[in-house]
Amino acid sequence: IYHHGKKTVTPFAVNALQRTSDLMALGQYSDLTRKHYLNELRFLFTYYPDIRPSQITAEMTLNYLVYLVKTLGCSKVKCKMASQSFSFFFQKVLGKPYKTPPVLFGAHQKKLPAVMTPEEMRTVLHTVTNIKHRTLLSLLYSTGMRLSEIANLKITEVDSKQMLIRITAGKGKKDRYVPLSPLLLNELRLYYIQYRPEKFLFNGAGKGGKYAPRTIQRVLEMALIKAGLQNKHYSVHTIRHSFATHLLDSGTDLQAIQQLMGHQHISQTVHYLHLSTKRMQKIVSPYDTLMQQQQP
Template sequence: MGALREQMDKDMVLRGMSPRTRESYLYVVKGLAKHYHKSPDTLSEQDIQNYLLYLIEERKLAWSSCNIVVQGLKFFYYTTLRRDRMALIIPRRRAPSKLPEMLSREEIIALFEAATHPKHRLLLMTAYSAGLRVSELVRLRITDIDPNQMTIRVEQGKGAKDRYTVLSKQLLVELRKYWKRERPAIWLFPATHTPDEPMNAETAQKIFYRCKQRAGITKRCGIHSLRHAFATHLLEEGTDLHRIQRLLGHGQLSTTMRYFHLAQSNLMQTQSPLESLAARVATRR
């Protein structure tokens, strides 16, 4: 789908979509074409719906992944091919609300200690220390670290937004040791064989999984759990919710508020209403 791919990418560029979103949507359409071994512009509405059914029932894709497929196909058929929106019905179901499995502080320490390579240890420390998404983590430049303001600049994060997050004093010490040893030129975490390019996000994820296995952590979680832990631990330590929102780069406060459900200290300090009820009964006797 060479010409179609090029046109779709141009359409996304014109609409200001981020490189990551463009890559995801192109991959979605490529997957559809590969499934049928046909050009996607020749497929019928029923073909598309059957493909989605295949992803849901046979591939067992999570609803969040299916939603990305849906949005990518909608863009291709509605925008690039300009098909009538009413002629293409793509089913979409709301993703079930699930809380991620939280890493404790002890498990995070064990994770760091399980990193056999200093670069890998620093990668995980930076993700946790600054609350970064993996796509933001691997694209950090040396110039994004500001020791004077004690900030880390996140360039073009999710939603194509720049923001600043906190630079830990302890992390700064580790970063300086790392720079003296490795001397990275542009990217903080360059690719191993092509240092003029950043590390691949998939590589960072694999590093996390290897360290998690060595640390004996059995919880179902990926490198994004370090971002969850950053927010939850800040909340447990009394950091203002609006400040956490800005550090994470959330557009809506409601997105940040989900960490209330993860903050164990807040839950454990909550008193059951049965206690006050028992106190009332006691005063009547």
């Protein structure tokens, strides 16, 4: 029996995890997805230590999901991730059918994501004195990039001649282009002269290595504290939401925003209509129209 931290993993489980990892690598799944799937499968295998992974049934995975919720108090998001990893293992590794429990995708309350006001975004950027950190946050807001995308952005993907930034293998393994702001280009040049990054636009502690996503999150957290916005629960993804919402407020059409955000379906972009306060403020109530049309 092999030990992984405090969890016991049998040789059969080790082989199953390795096979899963190999097939995910072949399918070019992202490193983060591979990490999540393998962790969830490892937990499942240690929950049934006396049963070979190939003999685990769909009913057993359902019982495990119930255990996650009732005993450990796990969220629906956690259970969805676990179920998706089981689906991959059953279908791709074992060649067996697997159906994700429909109840995981049942009706639930949808909370609108937080969005910074333009004034808040300006305050955050103005409070950052470190040129590397300010350039990083400015680039996030200027492009709407995801956390993983800016962490993996390479110097060669910034095209100052065409004023475009190529985002390679974003979510869904799709490349896309976003405009490069002329004002931001000046700041990028000053940053480059001072820091001389190698390969990745934002290097971490190691030479030529990329900035860790957690470090990027920490940069924003410190900026929010300086700006007095630490209680707003803003995140790096909030900047992405703010980018799309502010574009909509300024009159950019939904299809253009869809392309910039890298959304596969327009339905993913439509929800920003609910976040656009300027759009809501322009709406005239039918009551006002009715009253104004009343004859004296």
